[in-house]
Amino acid sequence: MKTEKKRILVVDDEPSITRVLKLNLEQTNNYTVRAENDAQTAVAAAQEFKPHLILLDVMMPGLDGGELASRFQAITELKSVPIVFLTATATKGEVYARGGQVGGLPFLAKPVEISEVIACLRQHLRS
Amino acid sequence: MAIDCVNIEVITKSKKQADEATRESEQRYKRLLASVTDYVYSVMVEDGLAVATTHGPGCEAVTGYASEEFETDQTLWYEMIHEEDRPAVLEQATRILRGEEPPPLEHRIIHKNGTERWIRNTTVPRKDAQGRLAAYDGLVYDITERKQAEGRLTRAHAELKTNEEALKRTLEELKGANQQLKETQLQLIQAARLESVGTLAAGVAHEVKNPLQTILMGLDYLVPNCPADNENIAIVLSDMRDAVKRANTIIRGLLQLSAATDFEMKAGDLNASVQRALRLVKAQVIASKVSVIRKLDPHLPRVRIDSGRIEQVFINLFINAVQAMSPGGVLTITTRSGRLGDNLTISETASRPFHRGDHLVMAQVQDTGTGIPPANLVKVFDPFFTTKPVGTGTGLGLSVVKNILDLHGGSIDIQNSAAGGVVVILVLRAEPEERLGSVQGT
Numbered sequence: 001m002k003t004e005k006k007r008i009l010v011v012d013d014e015p016s017i018t019r020v021l022k023l024n025l026e027q028t029n030n031y032t033v034r035a036e037n038d039a040q041t042a043v044a045a046a047q048e049f050k051p052h053l054i055l056l057d058v059m060m061p062g063l064d065g066g067e068l069a070s071r072f073q074a075i076t077e078l079k080s081v082p083i084v085f086l087t088a089t090a091t092k093g094e095v096y097a098r099g100g101q102v103g104g105l106p107f108l109a110k111p112v113e114i115s116e117v118i119a120c121l122r123q124h125l126r127s
Numbered sequence: 128m129a130i131d132c133v134n135i136e137v138i139t140k141s142k143k144q145a146d147e148a149t150r151e152s153e154q155r156y157k158r159l160l161a162s163v164t165d166y167v168y169s170v171m172v173e174d175g176l177a178v179a180t181t182h183g184p185g186c187e188a189v190t191g192y193a194s195e196e197f198e199t200d201q202t203l204w205y206e207m208i209h210e211e212d213r214p215a216v217l218e219q220a221t222r223i224l225r226g227e228e229p230p231p232l233e234h235r236i237i238h239k240n241g242t243e244r245w246i247r248n249t250t251v252p253r254k255d256a257q258g259r260l261a262a263y264d265g266l267v268y269d270i271t272e273r274k275q276a277e278g279r280l281t282r283a284h285a286e287l288k289t290n291e292e293a294l295k296r297t298l299e300e301l302k303g304a305n306q307q308l309k310e311t312q313l314q315l316i317q318a319a320r321l322e323s324v325g326t327l328a329a330g331v332a333h334e335v336k337n338p339l340q341t342i343l344m345g346l347d348y349l350v351p352n353c354p355a356d357n358e359n360i361a362i363v364l365s366d367m368r369d370a371v372k373r374a375n376t377i378i379r380g381l382l383q384l385s386a387a388t389d390f391e392m393k394a395g396d397l398n399a400s401v402q403r404a405l406r407l408v409k410a411q412v413i414a415s416k417v418s419v420i421r422k423l424d425p426h427l428p429r430v431r432i433d434s435g436r437i438e439q440v441f442i443n444l445f446i447n448a449v450q451a452m453s454p455g456g457v458l459t460i461t462t463r464s465g466r467l468g469d470n471l472t473i474s475e476t477a478s479r480p481f482h483r484g485d486h487l488v489m490a491q492v493q494d495t496g497t498g499i500p501p502a503n504l505v506k507v508f509d510p511f512f513t514t515k516p517v518g519t520g521t522g523l524g525l526s527v528v529k530n531i532l533d534l535h536g537g538s539i540d541i542q543n544s545a546a547g548g549v550v551v552i553l554v555l556r557a558e559p560e561e562r563l564g565s566v567q568g569t
Contacts, residue, residue, distance in 0.1 A: 014337050020344035027348070059333060088336035089329065111339040111375055114347035 005029070006125055009051035011036045011068065012086065013060045021055065024114040031121070039063035043071050046078055053125055054078075055117075058087040058107075069105060082124040086110060165189065165268045168197075168204075172260050175224055180204060189246065189269045191239025209235035209243065216248070223250050223263050233270060245274035310480065310536065328381040335378055343371045380527065392535075394429045394558045397437070397488055401460055404441030411446060416454035422461040428557035430488050436531045443524040444492045444551050451496030451549065461491040464557055477540040477554050486557040493550045498543040507541055 008031050010018045018035030025031040034049045036042045039060045046054065054072060058065035065085055072078045085107035108120055166185030170177045182197040182204070190207055197203050208216050212234035222229040231249040238244050247268040255261040346368050353360045405412075405419060412419060448458050465471030468483040481487060499507065508529040525541075532539045537555040544550045 014341065016341040017337060017344070020341055020348055023348045024344055027351070086340075088333045088340070110336045111343040111371060114344055 003030075005032045006052040006121070007031070007049060008033045008053050008055060008121065009036060009042070009046055009049055010034070010055045011039060011042045011060075011065075012055075012057035013037055013039070014057070017057075017086075021114075021117070025118070025121075028118065039065075039068050042068060043075065046072060046081075047075065050077070051081055053121060054081055054083045055121075056083055056085050058085050059089060082106075084108060084120055084124060086112070165266065168265045168267065169262055170265070171262045172224065175260070177220070177224065186267070189244065189267060190236060207236045207238075209237060211235075219248065219250065223252060224260065226252070226260055228252060233274075243271075244269060245271045306482075332378045332382050335374065339371050339375055339378075342367065346371070380524070391433050391435070392431050393434070395432045395434045395437070396427065397430050397432070397490055397555065398423045398425075398427055398462055400432070400434055400437045401441055401462065401490065403434075404438045404445060405460075407438070407442055408445045408449065411449050412458070415449045415452065415456070417449055417452050417456040417458055420457060420459040422459065424463045426464075427462050428464050428486065428488055428560075430555040431558050432535060432555065433531075437535075440528045440531050440553065441490075441492070443528050447524060448492060448494035448496070448549070448551075452494050453496075456495045456548075459491075459493045461493070462489065464488045473552060473554060474540045474542065477538045477552050480536060480538050481554070481556070486559075488555050488557050490553045491550060492553075493544060493548060495546075495548040498547060498549055499541070501543070504541065504543070508539075 008025060010021050010033055012018050012021075012035075015035075015037050018037060022033040022035050025033050034045060034051070036045045039062055054069075056065045056069060060068075065087070069083050069085075072081065072083060083105050085105055087107055088110040106120065106124060108116060166183040166189055168180060168182045168186070171179040180197065180201065182192075182194045184194060186197065187193045192203060192207070200206075205213070205216075215232060216234055219229050219232045229250065231247055233245060233247050236244050236246055247270045249266045249268075251264050251266070252260055253262040253264065346364055350361070350364055353364060401421070401423065405421075445458065449456075452458070463471070464487060467473070467478055467481050467485045467487055471487055471489065473487075473489065477489075507525050509526065529539055532553060532555075535555055537553060539554075540552045542550050542552075
C-alpha cells in the first residue's frame with residue numbers, strides 16, 4: 001500500500017535554500033514540497049497547498065517568521081499544522097539549550113544537514 | 128664714759144636704722160605680694176609634721192578666700208583642692224615633709240565662687256642649722272588662663288586631627304570611587320566595543336549562514352547523485368562539507384564573542400561551574416586518555432557571575448588543555464580564595480584589576496603538555512590566533528574567554544609552568560558577604 005506523500009511548505013526568502021530543500025526532500029519520495037520566497041504571499045499559498053507541515057525561515061524582509069507563524073495559526077484550517085522554524089540567528093548550542101523550541105515552536109539552526117531536517121519532520125508529522 | 132655714751136648712741140642709731148630698713152623691706156615685700164594675683168604660703172614643720180600654715184595676702188585673688196579664712200579653718204587649703212587632684216597634692220606634701228624637693232605641681236582648685244581654677248604650686252624647703260626641715264614655702268601661680276588656652280589648643284588640635292582624618296578618608300574614598308569609575312568606564316568601552324562587534328558579527332553570521340545552508344544542502348543533494356565510478360568527485364564533495372563546517376565553527380565563535388555582552392549576573396559557585404564544565408568535556412577527556420585532578424576549596428566564597436558564560440570559559444580552557452596533552456597527561460584544576468597580597472599571591476597580570484587586600488577567588492587550570500613558545504604567549508588572546516592544526520581551532524576560544532573575564536571585572540593570565548605545560552589563572556572578585564545577605568533576604 002502506497003502511503004500518501006506529506007506536503008511541506010517551505011518559506012524562505014533565499015531561493016537557493018528553498019530549491020535545495022525541495023530537491024533533497026522530494027528525492028526521498030516521501031514529500032511534496034512547495035517553495036515560497038515571499039512571506040507576503042505565503043498565507044495564500046498555504047491555504048491553497050494545505051501543507052502537513054510548514055518549514056519557516058525566521059528572518060525575512062517585510063514579515064518575519066514569528067509574525068507569519070501567528071498569521072498561519074489565526075487561520076482555522078492551518079491552526080493545527082505544525083511549524084518548524086529555520087534560523088540563521090541561533091547556534092546549534094542555543095537550539096539544544098532552548099530544548100529545540102522558540103516561542104513554543106520547534107526550530108533548526110542553519111546550516112543544517114538534510115538528515116536533521118528529515119528527522120525533525122518525521123517527529124512533528126507523527127505527533 | 129663719754130666714749131661709752133658715744134658708742135651707745137652710735138649703736139642705738141645703727142639699730143634704729145636697721146629696724147627701719149627691715150620695716151621698709153617688709154612693707155615693700157607686703158606691697159609686692161598684695162599687688163600680684165599669685166601668692167605665697169608657708170607651712171611650719173615640727174618633727175616632720177606640718178603644724179601651721181599661713182597664706183599670703185594674694186591668696187584671695189587666686190582662691191577667693193582671705194588669709195584669715197585659711198587661718199580659722201586649717202583644712203580649708205585641702206578642701207578647696209579639686210577632688211580628683213587631692214592625691215597628687217598630698218603626695219607632693221608628703222615628699223617635701225620627707226625632705227625631698229618635688230617638682231612643681233599643676234592642679235585644680237575650686238574657687239570660693241564655685242568656679243574651677245588651675246594653679247601651679249612650687250614648694251621650697253626651709254631647713255634649720257642642723258639641716259632639718261623647719262618649714263617650707265609654696266608659691267602659687269594662677270595658671271587658669273594658660274590651662275584654658277591649652278585646653279582650647281588641645282581641642283583645636285583634636286578637631287584638626289579629626290578633620291584631617293575625615294579628609295584623608297574622603298580622599299581615599301574619592302580615590303576608590305575614581306578607580307571604580309575608571310574600571311567601569313573601561314568595562315563600558317569594552318562592552319560598547321563588543322556590542323558593535325556583536326552587531327556586526329550577528330549580521331555577518333546571518334548573511335554567511337544562508338549561503339552555507341545552500342552549500343550544505345546542495346552537497347546533501349549531490350552526494351547520493353554523483354557518479355559512483357568517480358572517486359574524486361566524492362572526495363571533493365567531502366572536502367566541501369568539511370569546509371562548510373569549518374566556516375560555521377568560525378561563525379559560531381564570532382557569535383559567542385559578540386554575545387558576551389548579554390550577561391545574567393548572579394551570585395554563583397565557581398566550583399559548581401568547574402564541575403559542570405568537566406561533565407561536558409568528559410567525552411574528550413576519556414578519548415584523550417588524560418586524567419583529571421580536582422583540588423577545589425570547599426569553602427570557596429561565592430562570586431558574581433553569569434554561570435553559563437563561566438562554564439563556557441572552563442570548557443574552552445579544558446578543551447585547550449586536553450588537546451595540548453598526550454595520552455597519560457594530567458589536567459589539574461585548583462580553586463582557592465584569599466586577600467590579595469596577604470594570603471593570596473598572583474602574577475602582576477592577573478592582579479591588574481584589583482587592589483591589595485581585595486577578597487578574591489582564583490581558579491587554576493594546569494596541564495602537562497608541551498607549553499606555549501614564549502613568543503606566542505603574548506598573542507594567545509588575539510582573535511584568530513591559533514597553534515592548532517588547520518581545521519581544529521578557530522583561534523577565538525581564548526579571545527572569548529578573555530572577553531568574558533573582562534566583562535566580569537576579573538582577570539586571566541596564561542603562563543608556562545616551570546614543571547612543563549601551561550598554567551591558566553582566572554581571578555574574580557569574591558561576592559561581598561553583606562550583598563549575599565541582602566540577596567538571600569529578598
